[in-house]
Amino acid sequence: MEILDGKKVSNDIKDEIAVEVQKMKERGEKVPHLAAVLVGNDGASLTYVGSKVRACERIGFESTLVKMPDTTSEIELLAKIKELNEDDNIDGFIVQLPLPPQIDEQKILLAVHPDKDVDGFHPMNFGRMALEMPAFISATPFGILELLERYNVETKGKHTVVIGRSHIVGRPISILMGRKGSPGNSTVTLTHSHTQNIEQIIAQADIVISALGVPNFLKAEMVKENAVVIDVGITRVSDESNPKGYRIVGDVDFENVSKKASFITPVPGGVGPMTIAMLLKNTLLARERHQNNK
Template structure:
C-alpha cells in the first residue's frame, strides 16, 4: 500500500508556484491576487478561508479577505461580487460556501465573472470542463487528478466508483475520470443516496472516490483487493483530548481499508491540502490569462 500524500504533494506544488511568483517579481510583473468572500462566521469556513489566505502569503500572492456578516442580503453580496468582477487588480476570487439561507447560491455563482472564477463553479466553466475546453477545474477534483498523476496511478479502462453527486466534488469528478486522456479514460459509476446495491457496486471498483461526509462509511469488506481509495470526506468530530476540541475524520475506515488498498489518501493530509494548492494553481492561471488579455 502506498499513501497518496496530499500534504507533501501540496507543498511541492506550492513551492513550484512560489518559484513562478519569484520570476514574475524579477520581471517586474504584478503578482497574482486572490480574494475570498466569507459570509457569516461558521467555524469550519473561517478555518478553510484562513488557510487559503495564509497559503497566499507563503507563496507570495496578494490576498484579500472580504468578511461580511451572516445577516448580509443577497443584493449586498451581489454588489460585492460586481465590485470584485470590476476590480482590475484582482485576478481571481471565491465565495466560500455554504452561504446563509437568505442567499440564493445559484444566483451568486452565476454572478461571478467566469474569467475570475478560480473555484470553477460558474456553469460556463463547468460546461467547458465537461467539453474538454480549457477552464478552471474545481480545486478538489483538480487536486485528486493531480495526486493520481504524481503517483502514476493507472486509470485507463479502470472502473471508478464515485460516491456522492455534489456539484463541488462528486459530479465534476465523475465527468473528469471519464474524459479522454490521463488521469481519465476510466469507466465511471456515480452513486448516491438512491443507488440500489451500492455495496455491491463499490466492491467492483478499481478506484473508489468517496465524497459523502459520513465518518467510517467505507469499510475494508466493501473494497476490492488493491483498490485505489480516495477519501474526500472531512467531518469534524468532538474530541476533548485535542487542543482544538475536535478532530477531522474522513469517510474511510483508514486502519482497515489501508491494508487492502494499493493507494489510499489519509484524512487529514490527503485531499484537503490538495484543494488549497489547486486553488492557488487556478489563481496563477487566472493571472496569466488576465495578463495576456490586457496586453
C-alpha cells in the same frame, strides 16, 4: 500500500508556484491576487479561508479577505461580487460556501465572472470542463487528478466508482475521470442516495472516490483487493483530547481499508491540502490569462 500524501504534494505545488511568482516579480509583473469572500462566521469556513490566505502569503501572492456579516442580503453580496469582477487588481476570487439561508447560492455563483472564477463553480466553467475545453476546474476534483498523476496511478480503462453527487466534488470528478487523456479514460459509475445495490457496485471498483461526509462509511470488506481509495470526506467530530476540541475524520475506515488498498489518501493530509494548492494554481492561471488578454 502506498499513501497518497496530499500534504507533501501540496507543499511541492506551492513551492513550484512560489518559483513562478518570483519570476513574475523579476520581470516586473504584478503578482497574482486572490480574494475570498466570507459571509457569516461559521467556524469551519473561517478555518478554511484562513488557510487559503496564509497559503497566499507563503507563496508570494497578494490576498484580500472580504468579511461580511451573516445578515448580509443577496443584493449586498451581488454588489460586492460586481465590485470584485470589475476590480482589475483582483485576478480571481471565491465566495466561500455554504452561504446563509437568505442568499440563493445559484444566483451568487452565476454572478462571478467566469474568468475570475478560480473555484470553477460557474456553469460556464463546469460546462467547459465537461466538454474538455480550457476551464477552471474546481479545486477539490483538480487536486484528486493531480494526486493520481503525481503518483502515476493508472486510471485508463479502470472502473471508477464515485460515491456522492455534490456539485463541487462527486459530479465533477465523475466527469473528469471519464474524460479523454490522463488522468482520465476511466469507466465511471456515479452512485448516490438512490443507488440500489451500492455495495455490489463498490466491490467492483478499481478506484473508489468517496465524497459522502459519513465517517467510517467505507469498510475494508467493501473494497476490492488492491483498490485505489480516495477519501474526500471531512467531518468534524468532537474530541476532548485534542486542543482544538475536535478532530476531522474521513469517510474511510483508514486503519483497515489501507491494508487492502494499493493507494489510499489519509484524512487529514490527503485531498484537503490539495484543494488549497489547486486553488492557488487556478489563481496563477487566472493571472497569466489576465496578463495575456491585455
